[in-house]
Amino acid sequence: GAGVSQSPRYKVAKRGQDVALRCDPISGHVSLFWYQQALGQGPEFLTYFQNEAQLDKSGLPSDRFFAERPEGSVSTLKIQRTQQEDSAVYLCASSQDLLLTDTQYFGPGTRLTVL
Amino acid sequence: GNSVTQMEGPVTLSEEAFLTINCTYTATGYPSLFWYVQYPGEGLQLLLKATKADDKGSNKGFEATYRKETTSFHLEKGSVQVSDSAVYFCALLYSSASKIIFGSGTRLSIRP
Numbered sequence: 001g002a003g004v005s006q007s008p009r010y011k012v013a014k015r016g017q018d019v020a021l022r023c024d025p026i027s028g029h030v031s032l033f034w035y036q037q038a039l040g041q042g043p044e045f046l047t048y049f050q051n052e053a054q055l056d057k058s059g060l061p062s063d064r065f066f067a068e069r070p071e072g073s074v075s076t077l078k079i080q081r082t083q084q085e086d087s088a089v090y091l092c093a094s095s096q097d098l099l100l101t102d103t104q105y106f107g108p109g110t111r112l113t114v115l
Numbered sequence: 116g117n118s119v120t121q122m123e124g125p126v127t128l129s130e131e132a133f134l135t136i137n138c139t140y141t142a143t144g145y146p147s148l149f150w151y152v153q154y155p156g157e158g159l160q161l162l163l164k165a166t167k168a169d170d171k172g173s174n175k176g177f178e179a180t181y182r183k184e185t186t187s188f189h190l191e192k193g194s195v196q197v198s199d200s201a202v203y204f205c206a207l208l209y210s211s212a213s214k215i216i217f218g219s220g221t222r223l224s225i226r227p
Contacts, residue, residue: 033213042119042204042217043159056213068203091159104215106151106159 001021002026004107005093010112013082020108025094032075033104034067035091043091049075082114117142121205121218128195129226136221137188138179138205146207148172148188149215150179151204162203168202
């Protein structure tokens with residue numbers, strides 16, 4: 001079946017613009033994760049959903065970052081008033097069950113460039 | 116805090132060479148350990164994992180053994196191929212936490 005998909009794949013924003021990044025998890029997957037990957041670095045955790053509930057948002061770098069998953073499926077990561085330091089690849093992952101040790105399946109990512 | 120340290124790259128090898136990418140971790144308790152691979156233009160994929168001490172994860176000819184005494188999870192392959200060229204990430208996860216903690220990645224290039 002289809003894997004995790006993300007859109008857009010590439011986004012260029014001017015500093016100060018708001019952006020919205022979309023993640024479509026694997027159908028039926030309960031858990032959804034967002035990560036931020038800076039150039040040349042490993043991914044860093046941003047936030048975690050179990051169905052529609054956001055259970056952990058400890059990795060969100062500032063209150064300009066907001067994520068939602070209103071119906072427990074598609075998720076959107078929104079960044080308000082983008083800054084140059086927000087430039088990164090944003091990865092979404094989903095896992096099948098409630099167990100946090102379940103394998104996380106990653107999407108291809110959205111590469112955000114803030115000018 | 117919990118962290119993962121892995122061998123800096125890039126690593127360049129000839130085809131059929133033996134590969135080792137070192138990974139050590141700092142953590143309290145007993146996390147699960149992973150190797151993820153990112154092929155050019157593709158998303159992260161789980162390569163192998165081990166959930167307890169002395170477990171060996173293996174896949175596609177790659178192996179890694181969970182060594183609690185040395186807090187290590189080194190990735191090995193006996194004979195690499197050009198198609199193994201990718202970025203490899205070592206990572207850990209606690210069952211009580213939601214976040215995977217990744218190392219900074221090692222870029223591997225294999226010459227024909």
